[in-house]
Amino acid sequence: MDYFVLVIAAIFVNNIVLAQYLGNCPFIGTSKSSGVAIGMGLAVVFVATMAAAITWCVQKFLLAPYDLAYLQTIAFILVIAALVQFVEMFLKKAVPPLYKSLGIFLPLITTNCAVLGIAIICQRKEYGLVETVVFSLASGAGFLLALVVLAGIRERLDLARVPISLKGTPLALIMAGLMSLTFFAFKGMAS
Amino acid sequence: MITSSVLVLLGIGFTSAVILAVASKLLYVYEDPRIAQVEGVLAGANCGGCGFAGCSGAAQGVVSGKAGANVCVIGGESVAAKVAAIMGLEFASMEKQIAFVDCTGGLRAEDLYHYRGVSDCRAQSLLYDGSKMCPEGCLGFGTCVKSCQFGAISMGPERVPVVDPALCTACGACAQVCPRGVISIQGMTARITHLNETTDCLAPCRQRCPGQINIPRYIEQVKCGDYAGALETIRERIPMPLSIGRVCPHPCETACRRGHVDEPVGINLIKRFAADWEMNRGAHAPIPCAPDTGRKVAVVGGGPAGISCAYFLRRLGHAPTIFESMPKLGGQLRYGIPEYRLPKAILDWEIEGILNLGIGVRHGQYFGRDFTLKTLEEEGFEAVFLGIGAWMNLTLRIEGEDADGVATGTEFLTKVGLGMDTGIGKKIVVIGGGNTAIDTARTGVRLGSDVTLMYRRTRDEMPANIEEIEGAEEEGVKFLFLAAPSRIVKDGNGHVTHVEYIKMQLGEPDASGRRSPAPIEGSETLIEADSVYTAIGQKPELSCLYDDSGQCTLEETRWRTLGAHPDTLQTALPHVFTGGDMHTGPALVIIALGEGRKAARSIHQYLTEGGPHYPSNLQRQLIPYTMFTDVPDVGHRAKAKPPHLIDCDERKCTFGEIEGALSLDDVRNETARCLRCGLTCYDRDIPDGSTCVAAECIKKR
Numbered sequence: 049m050d051y052f053v054l055v056i057a058a059i060f061v062n063n064i065v066l067a068q069y070l071g072n073c074p075f076i077g078t079s080k081s082s083g084v085a086i087g088m089g090l091a092v093v094f095v096a097t098m099a100a101a102i103t104w105c106v107q108k109f110l111l112a113p114y115d116l117a118y119l120q121t122i123a124f125i126l127v128i129a130a131l132v133q134f135v136e137m138f139l140k141k142a143v144p145p146l147y148k149s150l151g152i153f154l155p156l157i158t159t160n161c162a163v164l165g166i167a168i169i170c171q172r173k174e175y176g177l178v179e180t181v182v183f184s185l186a187s188g189a190g191f192l193l194a195l196v197v198l199a200g201i202r203e204r205l206d207l208a209r210v211p212i213s214l215k216g217t218p219l220a221l222i223m224a225g226l227m228s229l230t231f232f233a234f235k236g237m238a239s
Numbered sequence: 240m241i242t243s244s245v246l247v248l249l250g251i252g253f254t255s256a257v258i259l260a261v262a263s264k265l266l267y268v269y270e271d272p273r274i275a276q277v278e279g280v281l282a283g284a285n286c287g288g289c290g291f292a293g294c295s296g297a298a299q300g301v302v303s304g305k306a307g308a309n310v311c312v313i314g315g316e317s318v319a320a321k322v323a324a325i326m327g328l329e330f331a332s333m334e335k336q337i338a339f340v341d342c343t344g345g346l347r348a349e350d351l352y353h354y355r356g357v358s359d360c361r362a363q364s365l366l367y368d369g370s371k372m373c374p375e376g377c378l379g380f381g382t383c384v385k386s387c388q389f390g391a392i393s394m395g396p397e398r399v400p401v402v403d404p405a406l407c408t409a410c411g412a413c414a415q416v417c418p419r420g421v422i423s424i425q426g427m428t429a430r431i432t433h434l435n436e437t438t439d440c441l442a443p444c445r446q447r448c449p450g451q452i453n454i455p456r457y458i459e460q461v462k463c464g465d466y467a468g469a470l471e472t473i474r475e476r477i478p479m480p481l482s483i484g485r486v487c488p489h490p491c492e493t494a495c496r497r498g499h500v501d502e503p504v505g506i507n508l509i510k511r512f513a514a515d516w517e518m519n520r521g522a523h524a525p526i527p528c529a530p531d532t533g534r535k536v537a538v539v540g541g542g543p544a545g546i547s548c549a550y551f552l553r554r555l556g557h558a559p560t561i562f563e564s565m566p567k568l569g570g571q572l573r574y575g576i577p578e579y580r581l582p583k584a585i586l587d588w589e590i591e592g593i594l595n596l597g598i599g600v601r602h603g604q605y606f607g608r609d610f611t612l613k614t615l616e617e618e619g620f621e622a623v624f625l626g627i628g629a630w631m632n633l634t635l636r637i638e639g640e641d642a643d644g645v646a647t648g649t650e651f652l653t654k655v656g657l658g659m660d661t662g663i664g665k666k667i668v669v670i671g672g673g674n675t676a677i678d679t680a681r682t683g684v685r686l687g688s689d690v691t692l693m694y695r696r697t698r699d700e701m702p703a704n705i706e707e708i709e710g711a712e713e714e715g716v717k718f719l720f721l722a723a724p725s726r727i728v729k730d731g732n733g734h735v736t737h738v739e740y741i742k743m744q745l746g747e748p749d750a751s752g753r754r755s756p757a758p759i760e761g762s763e764t765l766i767e768a769d770s771v772y773t774a775i776g777q778k779p780e781l782s783c784l785y786d787d788s789g790q791c792t793l794e795e796t797r798w799r800t801l802g803a804h805p806d807t808l809q810t811a812l813p814h815v816f817t818g819g820d821m822h823t824g825p826a827l828v829i830i831a832l833g834e835g836r837k838a839a840r841s842i843h844q845y846l847t848e849g850g851p852h853y854p855s856n857l858q859r860q861l862i863p864y865t866m867f868t869d870v871p872d873v874g875h876r877a878k879a880k881p882p883h884l885i886d887c888d889e890r891k892c893t894f895g896e897i898e899g900a901l902s903l904d905d906v907r908n909e910t911a912r913c914l915r916c917g918l919t920c921y922d923r924d925i926p927d928g929s930t931c932v933a934a935e936c937i938k939k940r
Contacts, residue, residue, distance in 0.1 A: 110247075119244055123251055130255030134262050141266040207362040 051182050057238040058186035064162050065194045066224075066231040068169075071162025075195060076220050078153075085199035089192030091153035093185065096166045098135060099128045100184035103167040104177055124167050125159065132158045162191055198223060273325055274298045280321040282314045301326060312389075312408035336409035336426040338392070338402045341440045342419075343455065343917045344376035345397035364418030373919045375438050377421045383413035428529050430475050431551055432840040434806075435858040442916035444506060446861050447494035450483075450833040452476040454491060454506055455915055461509050462910035467524055469513045474526060477832040478550035479543070481518060481589045482572055484511025485581050485898070487829050488704045494861065496870045496914055496921055502878040504912050508901050515900045518585065523592035529556035534846050537562060537620040539606050542570020543828045544626035544819025546593060547835025548842070553596045555843045560599035560620070562610065566657075568600065570628055571820070572828060574653040575675065577682045578894035583656075607783030612792075612815065622814045622842045625801065626835065627783070629820035633776040635670065639727030644735040648679035648774030655682055663688055664769020668738050670694075670724055671774035672701040677708060679772045680716045684891050690716045691766065695723040695743050695756045710897065714890055721745070721756065725763060727771065737765045779821045800824050807841040807851035808834060816842055865918050872923040876912050879905035 062068060065075050071092070078088040103124045111117055136154045139147035157163055166187045170180040201223050210219055278298035291297040291306065300306035301322060308323035309316075360382040379398040391406035392413055400413075400422065413422045420438060423429075435441055435451050444454040453472050460469035473480045487507050495503030517524055534557045538549040541563035549559040567573060568590050572581060594600060604610060606627060615623055632647040634640060644664060648671065654661045665688055669680045672694035683690040692711070694701060697720045701708060712718070721743040728737035741763050743756035778799045785791045794802035794811045801817045803810045808818050818834030820826060841851035882899040890897060901909060914921040 106251075110251075114243075114247070116244070116247055119247060122248065126248065126251050126255060130259060133259055137259075137262050137266040140268050207359045207365075209358050 051179075053238045054179065054183055055186040058183050059190040059193060060231065060234040061236075061238050062187075063190040063194055063231050064166065064187045065191055066228040067235075068165065069228075070165040071160055071191060072224075074156065074160060074162075075191075075198065075224065076217060078156075079195055079199040079202055079220065082196060082199040082203060085195045086192070088153045088156070089188075089195045092157060092160070092162060092191045093188030095128075095132055095135065095154065095157055095160075096163045096188040096191075097181060097184045099124075099131055099163050100167045100170050100180050101177065102131055103127055104170060104175075104180045107171055120168065120171065121164075124164055128163060128167070129158050162187075194227065198227060201227075271302045274302045276325045277301050277322055280314075280318060280325065281311050282318060312410040336424055336429075337404055337407050338409060338411075338413055338422050339425045339430075340377075340400050340402055340422055342375070342377040342399055342421040343440065343915055344373055344920045345379065345395070345399035347397070347920050347922065361416060361418050373917065375419060375421070375440055375918055376920070378419060382416050383422055386412045386416040388412065427475070427527055428555060428843075431554060431836070432843060434837070434840070434853065436854055437856045437858045437862060439858070440917045441858060441862065441865070442918070443494035443496060443861070443865055444491040444504075444916075446858060446865070448491040448833075449827065449830040450477045450836070452491075452510075455913065455917075457513065458504070458506070458509055458910050458913045459915065461513055461906060462913070466513045466516045470517055470524060473510060473513070476836065477829070478547050478593050478835075479572075479589050479832065480510055480514035481585055482543075482581055483507070483829060483832065484514045485585075485896075486572070486576055488827060490827070490829075494866075496867060496916055497873065497912055499868065499870050500873045501875045504914075505878060505881075505901070505909050508879070508881055509906060509909055512901050512906045518588060523595060526554065526592075526596060528554045528596060531558070532556040532846070533558055534622075535560065535618075535620045536622045536624065536842055536846075537615045537618075538624045538626070540570065540624075540626040540628060540819070540821070541565070541568035541600065542626060542628045542819060542831065543572055544628070544821070544831040544835040544838075545570070545624065546590065547832040548624045548626060548816075548818060548839045549598045549835075550593050550596065551836050551839030552842060553598050555839065557843070557846065558597070558599075559624075560601065562601050562604040562606065564603065564605045566602055568594075574656040575649060575678070577652060577655065577678050577685075579681070579685065579890070579897050580678070582896050605783070607785075611786075612812070616814075622816065622845055624835075624838050624842065625810075625815060625817045625821060626819040626831070626838075627779065627821050629777045629779040629800075629825045631778050631780040632773065633778065635724060635773055635775065637724055637726055639729055639735075642727050642729040642735040642771075643733050644769060645727060645771045645773070648675045648772045649777065651679055651772050652682060655686075661686070662770070665689060666768055667691070667770040667772065668693055668766060668768040669772045669774060670738075671776075672696065672703060673774060673776070674703045674707060675777075676774035677703045677711050677716075679774055681707075681711050681714060683772075684711075684714050684716060685894055687891075688770070691719055691768075692716055693719045693722050693724065693738070693740060693766075695721065696745065696754070697721060700753050719766070722764075723756070723758065728765065735768055735771055738768050738771055739763055739765050777820075777825045779824070798824055804851075806837075806853045806857060808838045809841055809845070809851055813850070814845065816845075862918070870914070870921060873914060873921075874924050876908075878912065879909050 064070050065072065074088055078084050106123060106127055107120065111120060111123060132154055136147070166184045170183055175183055198220070202220060205219060205223070214222070274295070275298070278295050281294040281297060283294055291300045291310070297306060297310050301308065301310055308326060309319040310322070311318045358380050360378045360380045363378050363380065377399045379394070381394050381400065383400050384392045384394055388410070389406050389408055391403045391408070392400050393403070395401035409424050411424045414424050435445065442455045445451065448454060453476070457469040457472040460466070460472060470480060477483055484507055489507040491506050492498070492503040495506065497504050536552050536557050536559045538545045538552070538559050538561045541561045545561055546568060549561050552559040561568065565574065569586050573583065573586055606625075612623060630649065632649060644662070648669065651661055652675070663683060663686050667683050667688045667690050669676050669683065669690060669692045676692060676694070680690045680692045698708065698718065719740070722740040723743055724738050725741045726739040727735055728739060730736045741758045743758055745754040746757045747754065749755045779801065781795055781799065781801065784793050784801070792812055793815065796802045800823065801810060801821050803817045803822055808816050808822065810817055816838040818838040819831035822834060823830060844851045879901055881901055
């Protein structure tokens with residue numbers, strides 16, 4: 049039951065984009081078509097989960113024992129960047145089809161703040177390893193959900209008559225704001 | 240504290256570096272070094288305009304052969320040249336692709352739908368399934384204009400999109416957003432292999448033309464003075480505009496909408512004008528070909544179908560070789576059509592231009608005697624086109640047919656074509672009512688004989704072209720209608736002296752709609768004759784397909800022609816294709832040329848894609864809703880008459896060409912008579928010499 053609440057909270061209540069405002073750059077940038085949005089979203093799910101698990105280990109076995117918690121952010125960035133590179137190489141060798149579909153998005157999220165954010169939130173909330181994995185998986189799924197929904201809306205907006213000054217990113221930001229407000233309806237259901 | 244932080248970070252960095260280094264060694268995947276090189280010279284914008292996932296995807300595409308050197312849509316020619324240098328490709332031979340607008344409707348298409356609030360073609364199409372009367376035409380909201388990243392599309396003065404070829408990068412964005420399929424990205428290969436589909440914007444003449452020539456387009460080009468462009472348009476469908484411009488009975492003109500107002504547009508005269516323009520300049524216009532593939536194809540028969548097939552195969556990049564039994568190419572064009580209709584010098588010039596593309600010819604080769612399907616395969620020919628025509632004559636099956644001086648019309652014409660002695664008499668009788676009969680009769684007149692043409696029905700039922708019949712009448716050919724030969728009378732030496740014929744009367748129309756003749760008993764009459772030529776029909780000589788044991792791997796139809804799939808022209812053997820008279824039975828030159836292209840298309844698909852295929856919506860007959868019975872708001876405009884080069888009396892003793900080409904003024908008048916039809920739309924009255932038309936021409940060029 050705890051895990052269920054954790055998942056619901058991560059996807060809907062504390063959605064990484066719409067409630068915590070992390071990862072706005074890819075959120076706006078890759079939401080022009082739903083095909084790209086799904087690819088990007090899946091890549092984030094994949095990388096965020098791996099990153100959170102590895103950084104959990106780094107924190108637990110390296111930073112915490114030696115009182116180096118103040119190096120958390122920079123150490124995490126380093127580890128995540130190396131990890132993404134490694135994952136890219138591994139996928140290319142071992143799972144070429146997956147590499148083909150996710151490959152081009154992997155370098156884009158090397159230094160993504162949503163991925164880093166998820167890792168850091170896990171530390172702040174002092175989750176165990178299993179909780180960390182479940183939480184980061186769910187958070188990634190929340191990102192995927194927000195991205196796909198926005199892409200769907202933007203695809204429809206392409207068909208509408210939009211004042212020139214609002215075309216493109218401005219309207220996307222407004223839509224993102226409205227989506228964010230909508231997600232506030234979940235506030236208080238879980239924390 | 241600083242020291243320890245630095246050390247820790249260094250440690251983490253070093254560990255990651257080591258892991259990555261080890262990983263890159265262990266997980267190394269061989270990648271063609273050219274991929275990185277190509278990626279290096281691409282624009283690096285990751286715009287996706289090329290259709291690949293970013294620049295690295297495009298580089299992989301280039302190296303794996305899925306894309307050409309011109310893959311980058313924003314890099315332009317300099318990038319393409321660099322990529323080509325890395326890949327060792329010949330940049331010049333890359334095929335130029337461009338967005339092509341296939342709709343002429345625009346403002347003149349009726350019922351442009353206006354829906355408040357939605358000004359997007361796709362929304363229109365989704366909500367109301369489009370709106371114009373024409374189910375295929377442009378909706379005119381310009382979604383394609385918005386979609387173009389390069390500013391290459393604009394809405395023209397007639398509210399149809401106009402593509403600027405200089406800016407177009409063939410990225411395909413416009414084609415993707417257009418809900419009506421009005422815009423497509425086309426290279427030469429795609430254009431050549433395209434068969435008419437019911438969703439194309441097909442004016443009635445385009446539907447009717449067996450060669451599927453884009454008639455409105457070349458008329459427009461001639462109107463704008465772009466004769467080279469017009470020839471290019473024609474040559475994407477048929478290889479021989481000079482010959483066709485002279486001999487075609489232009490079935491297209493029967494479908495012309497102007498025909499409901501006055502006379503149809505002289506489509507074939509316009510084609511001839513453009514073709515003559517090239518010949519009079521004295522130089523063959525360059526004909527672009529796709530990059531060489533080196534695949535060898537044997538083309539058996541150098542008639543119109545074979546020439547057409549070889550020509551299109553060559554343009555698609557393959558290496559065809561024509562096998563011809565006669566000393567020269569041309570088939571019935573050379574040996575069946577007399578000099579006064581198609582001068583041999585013109586035919587030679589035209590064939591020379593086609594062979595210059597790099598088509599091999601082997602003369603004096605008889606199929607079944609000098610080579611067979613098996614030897615062709617052994618020689619490395621991957622596919623075979625059979626187009627040996629229909630040269631076997633049907634016989635009269637009457638008494639005395641074996642007499643001296645009785646011959647077939649085709650044999651006679653072939654001998655004249657070869658310059659051999661024909662042994663023609665003073666009084667000759669030609670039996671038959673088709674074009675071969677008329678050609679024989681008119682050739683006989685030119686050789687100084689007194690010619691009587693005997694036909695068993697009346698002039699109205701004659702299958703020959705009306706112009707030909709009129710020409711024969713003018714030249715003094717005597718017609719004997721409602722007469723069927725019943726016996727050939729010989730003298731003691733076995734030479735013909737008379738033809739006995741029986742008078743006929745017309746009965747009720749039969750299944751084919753023609754009134755069938757019935758003999759009147761006891762009306763036998765004699766007519767004097769030194770020579771008799773029969774021209775009552777031909778069929779293909781298929782005995783060459785049978786091997787020594789009488790086995791034939793190919794299928795023969797009940798009309799004694801070679802059986803093949805009607806759309807792909809593939810025969811029972813997958814690598815053998817056919818076309819022309821051998822497949823259809825005796826028919827028009829333009830049909831043979833059209834079949835040659837169809838077969839070349841199928842062979843191309845057989846060689847490159849494993850097998851021929853065709854879309855389900857092929858246009859096979861005239862589209863009913865586009866066949867108007869009247870065209871309102873179009874005024875009369877007199878048709879230009881082609882000048883007669885030679886007076887009638889003089890014609891009897893010369894083989895010089897009879898019909899001349901139109902003058903420039905006449906061509907201008909004739910092109911202006913064209914209504915620029917689309918599927919359902921056409922130009923309502925245009926004021927004479929309006930300046931806006933000229934301005935438009937400049938813009939379109």
